[in-house]
Amino acid sequence: MQDETPLTPAERELEAALAALQPAVPAMDRDALMFRAGRASARNRMLPWRLATAALALALTTSLAIRPEPRTVERIVRVPAETPRIDSMYALARASFPTGETGTATQSSYLRVRDDVLAQGADALPRPPVGTVTDTEPVPEVRRVLDTPSQRRWQFFGL
Amino acid sequence: MGSIDEARLSEWFDAHAAALVLYARQWAGGGMAEDLVQDVFVRLAAERKAPANPRAWLFAAVRNAAISALRSRKRREAREARSAGHGESWFRSAVDDLMDADAAQAALVALPREQREPVILRIWAELTFREIAEIVGEPTSTVFQQYHEGLVAIRQRMERSCKTKHP
Structure with a gap:
């Protein structure tokens, strides 16, 4: 570019004479300057972390300030019924039998029936009360109830 | 970098x-x-x-x-x-200087700032004219022109100074 200066020899000589002059030594404390420069450099390196911390603090404060109320969610929850314990089942069965003369549970008919069944078998079970379905109505023939083809065959032969 | x-x-x-x-x-x-x-x-x-x-x-x-x-x-x-x-004092005086430091300083001070700036940046900062142009915000040709005019003014002043000292 213009760095190849088209100067006259006299001007080049003047240029060289001026360039030979050394600028005066500045009255500056070099160590103090390096100290200041080091601090500035360190401060600059810390700046991103400071900004990040400030941003996080601001976000946290904002989220705390405008935190919404907790939502109430209504749900139907099915809880399984508690299974009755065996003791309570036993008590329930015992209560269903009429009590004996003494009126105590130990002398109830239930216990007597149980003892009889244990001693004599199922025949010791009390007969069902009169007037039930089994006494008044005949037991229907199984084949008739089922209306199976075999029965129709026998009917075909007049049986 | x-x-x-x-x-x-x-x-x-x-x-x-x-x-x-x-x-x-x-x-x-x-x-x-x-x-x-x-x-x-x-x-x-x-x-x-x-x-x-x-x-x-x-x-x-x-x-x-x-x-x-x-x-x-x-x-x-x-x-x-x-x-x-x-x-x-802008310059250190030395015995072997080709030019008197005080006279050079006086000649520089007498220049208008538009000429003095390119002279200082070119001679003592050793910048190119393009770099000087970027610093001062002027076209390179203008900077070179100002630099040249500055040198001419310094030379004239120095010659006058020599004639005054040695009539």
Whole structure:
């Protein structure tokens, strides 16, 4: 570019004479300057972390300030019924039998029936009360109830 | 370009501090030039990345800092007139100098700032005309023209000075 200066020899000589002059030594404390420069450099390196911390603090404060109320969610929850314990089942069965003369549970008919069944078998079970379905109505023939083809065959032969 | 460590900063300080102060003395005297240059080095240390051309960066930063420090045009002109060459020696005097340091300083002070700036940046900062043009915000041809006119003015003044001393 213009760095190849088209100067006259006299001007080049003047240029060289001026360039030979050394600028005066500045009255500056070099160590103090390096100290200041080091601090500035360190401060600059810390700046991103400071900004990040400030941003996080601001976000946290904002989220705390405008935190919404907790939502109430209504749900139907099915809880399984508690299974009755065996003791309570036993008590329930015992209560269903009429009590004996003494009126105590130990002398109830239930216990007597149980003892009889244990001693004599199922025949010791009390007969069902009169007037039930089994006494008044005949037991229907199984084949008739089922209306199976075999029965129709026998009917075909007049049986 | 990596970050700036102390060694590089120290190297640049040793290489350019004197010329930077000489350049800053166009606007600021009485110790203000040194303060400006120190502030510029501190700013450079705080930069995340080293500039591509540290020397041009430093001189541009000194120029901007000096102009910012002297906001008022009147204050700047008054300070320039007051600080330009009065009381402070711009150059070290040496026996083998081809030119008298005080005479050179007087010749530089007498130049208008538009001519003085390119002369200082070209001769003592050793910047190219393109770099000078970027710093002062003028076309390269204008900068070269101002530089040439500055040299001519200095030579005429020096010749007059020689004739006065040796009639």
